[in-house]
Amino acid sequence: MSALDIGTGFIEATVRTATPLALAALGECISERAGVINIGLEGSIIAGALGATVAAGVIGVGGGFVAGAAAGMAVAAIFACFTVGFKADQIITGTAITMFALGLTGTLYRTLFGTSGVALNTPTTGAVAIPGLSSIPLIGPGIFHQPIVTYVTMLLAPLLAWWLQRTHRGLALRAIGEYPDAAIAAGVAPRRLQALAVLFAGAMAGLAGATLVLAQAGTFVEGMSAGRGFIAxxxxxxxxxxxxxxxxxxxxxxxxxxxxTLFQSMGWTGVPYQLFLALPYVLTLLVLAGASGRAAAPAGLGKRVA
Known part of the structure; x- marks a missing residue:
């Protein structure tokens, strides 16, 4: 295999792997800008994955994505009910909901499909090449020959950036996360906007779970969210x-x-493969340790709002 093929494969795998992470993280970004940290994101991802699996087998891939987003939003609605409605602790509530969703999806999966599961027969969406751009050497096949959901994610990031900075609702949401008392004084309904932000984050996480099933794995596996909510x-x-x-x-x-994946394929037999599998999670710890002192979180993040 040539260096060009290896580079193209690496870029393609990077974009493919980043897509569900970006979807969940973009939703969480909106939630945290509103002052709510949703530790239950992992639960929305796994719920979205199961919802997409069930719906895709009945109404097709498009319905699977919709059902995945709805399932993720349903889990987020429970979180919002307790944290925004009853002002429960966000960390404890999110942790409990994650454990609940992981257990519930596993039980439902075995109830619906038995111990043998759905194998690899779940309908999936294929990659769509963008004419012209997909033929660019090295980066073209990796970036511009992806499933539709990847292109949606590429457009969603700048759209959300514009919405936060240039719209009245975006300004109100940022005000809730930074200066909740001032936002209330200005007539903003903080709890309503927070609830909507959490529901949006849940829908995005559910869409991330649907992407794992319908655009990547082609099947559901218990616990397949694999910590992606926390990485997000x-x-x-x-x-x-x-x-x-x-x-x-x-x-x-x-x-x-x-x-x-690349290191394992290169046959580095002298290094235990478990170290390669741990690489993304080690990076997560390093990022949290290194960014905690420099990144300025929203001032009202995690605080109860009247």
């Missing part, structure tokens, strides 16, 4: 709570995951 939260920190920064950080984590 780290990506938001690395991206400095800005959508474009979050998208770039997702690519970094996608590259780390692709590197471990």
């Amino acid at each position: 939260i780290a990506i938001v920190v690395l991206g400095r709570w800005k959508p474009l920064g979050v998208a770039a950080a997702a690519l970094l984590f996608g590259a780390a995951n692709s590197l471990q």
